[in-house]
Structure formats: structure tokens, C-alpha cells
Amino acid sequence: MNTLKHKIIYGTAWKGERTAQLVTNAFLQGFRALDTACQPKHYREDLVGEALERLQSKHDLLREEYYIQTKQDLNKPLPYNPADSVTDQVKSSLATSLRNLRTSYLDSYLLHSPLRTMDATLEAWRALIAAQDAGTVHKIGISNVYDSRVLVTLGQLRKVQVVQNRWYEGNNWDREVWQYCRDNDIEYQSFWTLTGSPSLLAHPAVVRAANKLLVTPAQVIFKLVQLHGIVPLTGTSNELHMQQDLAAERIALEDVEEEIRIITRFIWG
Numbered sequence: 001m002n003t004l005k006h007k008i009i010y011g012t013a014w015k016g017e018r019t020a021q022l023v024t025n026a027f028l029q030g031f032r033a034l035d036t037a038c039q040p041k042h043y044r045e046d047l048v049g050e051a052l053e054r055l056q057s058k059h060d061l062l063r064e065e066y067y068i069q070t071k072q073d074l075n076k077p078l079p080y081n082p083a084d085s086v087t088d089q090v091k092s093s094l095a096t097s098l099r100n101l102r103t104s105y106l107d108s109y110l111l112h113s114p115l116r117t118m119d120a121t122l123e124a125w126r127a128l129i130a131a132q133d134a135g136t137v138h139k140i141g142i143s144n145v146y147d148s149r150v151l152v153t154l155g156q157l158r159k160v161q162v163v164q165n166r167w168y169e170g171n172n173w174d175r176e177v178w179q180y181c182r183d184n185d186i187e188y189q190s191f192w193t194l195t196g197s198p199s200l201l202a203h204p205a206v207v208r209a210a211n212k213l214l215v216t217p218a219q220v221i222f223k224l225v226q227l228h229g230i231v232p233l234t235g236t237s238n239e240l241h242m243q244q245d246l247a248a249e250r251i252a253l254e255d256v257e258e259e260i261r262i263i264t265r266f267i268w269g
Helices: 016-029 045-059 086-101 118-133 148-155 169-183 204-213 217-227 239-250 257-268
Strands: 009-011 033-035 067-072 106-111 137-143 162-166 187-191 230-234
Touching: 009 016, 016 045, 016 239, 045 086, 067 086, 086 106, 086 118, 106 118, 106 162, 118 137, 118 148, 137 148, 148 169, 162 169, 169 187, 169 257, 204 217, 204 257, 217 230, 217 239, 217 257, 230 239
Parallel strands: 009 033, 009 230, 033 067, 067 106, 106 137, 137 162, 162 187, 187 230
Antiparallel strands: none
């Protein structure tokens, strides 16, 4: 099993035909964890696989050196027959992902969201459990879940290991689910971390801390969320920003204690 500890993940949504080149660039800058989905409307999972194959053949990257996370999805176009049972839909979607990503296993596999009913969500969760028992996926989890009671219910079958949610000012930074994950040793991943919180990026305390530390406001936020047990996604296409995002975890928050206290109170109350 891949035991690499990732502090930040490269997100591949909305990249279209540029996906393969951007994933290649991200890995050459130092990323070793990525997120995608078997959902052709917003992701090109096949081009992620193309990039990974190129990185292995041309840059000597080994499969055990990087972390692949993808998601089963219900949005059209569908990677399965909608007349099939939920169990078979998950199996078909997983098989498509393995083929697209040119790998025999996934480090993490998520439901892209709860299904229309809890019974259907539980059926899909059982399919993920079966894939985990077979060794095809290592970690299992769910995205876009904003009610901790869903996590409790799924956990009665098997503990949720990963949650990936919007973390932004519009949902008060998902405090309830974040706290549940923190209390129950569940990896919490954030998306919209920067773009969804313009007031946080522009907060005077964030700007002051960035100026004192000679870093960017985005780096301050990434460092702060990492300190609170959050693994942020970044989908930047800019190579300098890729380098800065990776460097955030190495920032020493010295002489900015007051600014960090203010920012922490602003986010978490």
C-alpha cells in the first residue's frame, strides 16, 4: 500500500485537453498526489492516465511513488449503464477508472457525492468496501457530504477514511464536517480553498502575515489549513504557483502569532 503522506493534492477538474500537460508539469514541479474523477463533463481521467504513463516511461516515476485518487460519479455522460444496479454501476465506473488511469489499483476511491437516497448510498458504499477488500482500492471515502450524520451511517458498515468537501466562506468553512473528521481521524480534503474565500485571501491579517513571512496570502492559507489537519487541493496551471503551493508546508510561522490567532478566529470562531 502507498503510505506516502501528502500535504497537498493536485486537482485535475476543468482542464480539458490541457490535462495531460498540466499533470505532467505538476509532477515535474514536485507533486506526488492527484485527484480526478470518472466524470467526463468536468474531468479527463483518460488524459491523467496518459500523463502518468509518460512520467513513468520518460521520467522514471514509479507507481509506488505517487498517490492516485479518483471518484465514482453519477453525472452524465455516464461511465456505466444506468439500468444496472448501483453495485454494478460502481463496479463499472471503477473498471473504467482503472483502465483510464492505466493502473491496477487506486490509492483512494471516493463516491463523488451521496446518492439520491441513503439506501442507494449504502449500496454504493458496500461496493467500495468490496473493492477495498479485494485490494483494488486502498482508502475509501466520499465527497460533497455536508451532513456528518451521513458519515456516521456509512461508518456503521466501515469507517470513512477520506472526505473531500468545498471549504469556503459560503458554507462557514464546513465547520461541522471538518470537526467530525478531526475528531474521528478521517482525512479531510478541501477544494475551493482559495477561490471560494476572497474575503479570507484579502483579510488584513493574512496580508500582514504574508508580508512578514515574504510569502503569498495563498501560501499562508494553505499552511494554516494544513496545521488544522486539512489537505487542500490546488488546480493551478501556473508553474510558479505550483512551486509556491508545494512550498507552503515548509513555511515557519515565526513572529506572526497574533495574525495567525486572528485568522484562526475568523475561520473557526
